């Protein structure tokens with residue numbers, strides 16, 4: 578299904594199932610989506626050196642995330658990151674995030690936005706000491722990365738729209754300025 582309320586800058590696809598998605602669900606889901614709805618005549622999903630994925634031919638960017646039975650995929654002309662987090666007790670991790678982000682009491686939504694931001698910036702898996710995030714998560718968000726990139730994004734509770742646990746947070750972040758295909762690849 579597509580969550581229509583999310584900004585048009587990114588196309589979002591969300592799929593739920595009983596039980597857990599396998600570890601390769603993101604890549605498989607992106608390939609399936611691209612095959613059904615190609616970005617260009619020679620759609621070719623490739624992995625960039627920084628871990629970001631996208632079409633080698635036209636430069637469309639993609640991202641994927643899954644947690645338990647929720648799979649979330651994103652496609653955009655902008656470098657994009659998507660992340661889904663089920664409501665879990667993450668007190669220690671959130672204390673670390675508070676220090677890095679400057680947000681006084683971050684929740685799971687901030688955690689999802691942090692992961693989505695790192696994916697959009699090509700820093701997935703990094704744990705930077707400084708990761709600025711907006712403190713309020715309502716509406717379309719605008720902020721700036723530590724490295725100066727202009728970022729935009731949004732955070733929604735998927736339970737408002739899908740049969741998932743209350744507090745299942747979906748975050749999408751993208752780099753506002755698009756780099757050229759030649760520069761990106």
Ligand SMILES: [Zn+2]
Nearest residue numbers: 616617632635
């Ligand atoms: Zn393409």
